[in-house]
Amino acid sequence: MTVDLERAAPAAPPAPPRRESRIWLVATAVTAVTVLLIVYPLGRTVLGVFGIGADSTVGRIGEVLTSGETWRLALNTVIAVSVGSVVALMIGAVFAWINERTDARMGFAARMLPLMPMFVPSIASAIGWVFLASPKAGVLNGWLRDVGGWFGLEMVEGPLNIYSWPGLIFAYVLFLTPYAYLTISSGLQSLDPALEEASRDAGAGALATFRRITLPSLRPALGASVLVTVTMGVAIFSIPLVIGTPADIDVLPVRIVHMMTHSYPGDIGGALGLSLLVVAAVGGCWLVQRRMLAANAHATITGRSSAEAAVTLGRWKWVARSAMLLFLLLTSVLPLAGLVLVSLQGFWSAEVRWGHLTFDNYRYLVDNELVWAGLRNSLVLAVVCASVAMAVGVLVTLVLARRRGRVASTVDAIVKVPSTLTHIVVALSFIVAFAGPPFDLAGTYLLLAMAYVVLYVPQATFYATAAYHQVGPQLSEASAVSGAGDGTTVRRILLPLMAPGLIAGWSLVFVLMTGDITASSMLAGTHTPVVGFVILDMWTAAGYPKLAALGVLMTLVSSAVVLLVMTLRDKLLVVR
Missing domain, CATH: 1.10.3720.10 (MetI-like)
Known part of the structure; x- marks a missing residue:
């Protein structure tokens, strides 16, 4: 008879339930708020389209869709x-x-x-080409007509015409x-x-x-x-x-x-x-x-x-x-x-009078309170909202990297929904959901800020996800094994290594927010002017040279901020 003297090891006690650290609770809460800011306005808008609720617009929608x-x-x-x-x-x-x-x-x-x-802001580029290729007053057209005159070709206008199907x-x-x-x-x-x-x-x-x-x-x-x-x-x-x-x-x-x-x-x-x-x-x-x-x-x-x-x-x-x-x-x-x-001209003309160039249009911008208010508001909103969007992108990325399954996939899809829609649809949904009662946020900076973050959080998430996967999970696991907490790992390991990618993403989001015209024209007001709103106002009320000066100023300011931020990124890469 054989007796097995080897006793089985006692079963290990069950592990205590894992307690979520503060950083993951914050990330989860921010992700939930982001999902709500996307789902709620779009949901109210969809209900209104189908004639449900106080926002019902089904009658007017049918009238518009049947119009020739x-x-x-x-x-x-x-x-x-x-x-x-x-x-x-x-x-x-x-x-x-x-x-x-x-x-x-x-x-x-x-x-x-x-x-x-x-x-380069899209509206600045478009206005620039209007000044170059307008049939009669375009600067480039004026030069081309002068060249044609040397060969006996007399043209009253053209040869380029930006106001045409080919130009568009x-x-x-x-x-x-x-x-x-x-x-x-x-x-x-x-x-x-x-x-x-x-x-x-x-x-x-x-x-x-x-x-x-x-x-x-x-x-x-x-x-x-x-x-x-x-x-x-x-x-x-x-x-x-x-x-x-x-x-x-x-x-x-x-x-x-x-x-x-x-x-x-x-x-x-x-x-x-x-x-x-x-x-x-x-x-x-x-x-x-x-x-x-x-x-x-x-x-x-x-x-x-x-x-x-x-x-x-x-x-x-x-x-x-x-x-x-x-x-x-x-x-x-x-x-x-x-x-x-x-x-630099007193009026828009195809003929550039080099001896009569002036900075008067820039002086007009300096003395115009609406212009400076719009530029200041756009820069502040872009800096703040781009930073918030990138922070949200990082936190959402951390949540999605940690949690798997159908819920995480659904959250990922919802966060990216604004990138599959147009700014027009998103801006309209924010007007439907937040402009009237009970929020009454029409024409406020808060409405603009929320819309900017929702519009550009998909791009921020793309960059944050790419930066996270570039680092990889191994360093985070090594940090956890060495006894560091989640907050310490994120603060001392992930964020420093992700910084170059996050800075590049911030630069793009900042430029897009600064040059935003569609959402700004629908959500801003006379008491909350931004550059997009001011440009549309000047397009109808001010002279073209003043509008050109504002376009130059926008491009220079955006480029200066981006170059400064990208220089910081390059220094971080050198340190690494």
Whole structure:
């Protein structure tokens, strides 16, 4: 008989339930408030669309949707946005391929060139091109007519006409290309270049490799690019206002804003009716993206870097680089030069009288209390709201990284909802939910601040998530094993290492908030002016040179803040 003398070890006592630390309680609370600020206004708006509750606007919505004028606006919007998006996607894809796959790249400068237009407020760029290419008074047109006169060509106006369908689409392309480039470039960075090189080594040409290898693998990035460009295209208000309205090309965003700002009380039902068409367009693009993702199940395996597998362009290298420099000239240098020239004149004219340049328009801005109030309010709101948005993005990222499951996925989807809608829809939902009783926040800074944070918290979350995953969970786990608390880990490990990515995200969010026109024009008031509101007021009441001076001032202030912040980021990278 065999007796087992080895006794079983006593069972370990059950571990005490884990107690949430203060940082995670704060992060959870902030995430819950953010979700509420998104769901509540959009929910009230949806209920009103379906005729439920005191906000019911179903009758007016039906009247607007059955109007022939509405469908003319929709057709104009589809033409401008679709053509502009297609051309922007083509240009963005070419620039992304040049910078990620060829020897024509110029390092950091090449990656920044296609993104430079994002740091120039869209309304400043649009006004700059009006001053350059207006048929009669455009500065560039004046110079071209002078050159034509040397060859016996007499022209009364033109040859360029920004007030036309080609001019409007041209402006859309310049505005949308950076967004297409950013998405496609990210897709190429995650695609192993060795696959394309293997295709070329097997005898396939560059075109065949692009069609059979690169393009199918880029379907997710292309789908995301389509969604981003269309969403930004149907949301932009400044370009069609400044260029489309004088050309008698009316589009949905301009009409929606006019319904809310050119009548008292605002025509909320009519604006919501037109906004439904905007949501339908974005929803259609979202379905296209989903289908492209479903048809493209593949895994990306890291191989050699793109620098080792770069395509040699030979003599075409400088052609590619020149194309990127030309894009920078068209999107940033020329419109800013047009603004500067007009701002230094007493009146807008195609002929620049170099001996009569003056700073009187800038003195007018200094002496105008409304202008300074708008600029000051925009800067303060942008600094505060960009900081709040980035803080919210970090806290939401920490919560989503710690918690898994259906609830976390739902929260993640809700936080990103504002990025799939247009600013018009979000601004309208805030007016419906908070402008009237019981909150009565119409025309207040609090309403503007809440809307800014909700509008741009998706972008902040994108940057915070990327910065968090760049650090990885290993350092946090090592900190926990060494006995550090959650708050200490976040404060001493995560935030310092995430700082460069968070600073870059803050810079972009700051620029977008400073140059916001759509939400600002609908939510601001005479007692709470911001730059967007002031620009629209000056567009109708003040002279063009004064408006140009304000555009120059906006660009300089935004660029100075961004350069200062990016310098701080570079110093942090050096320290690391």
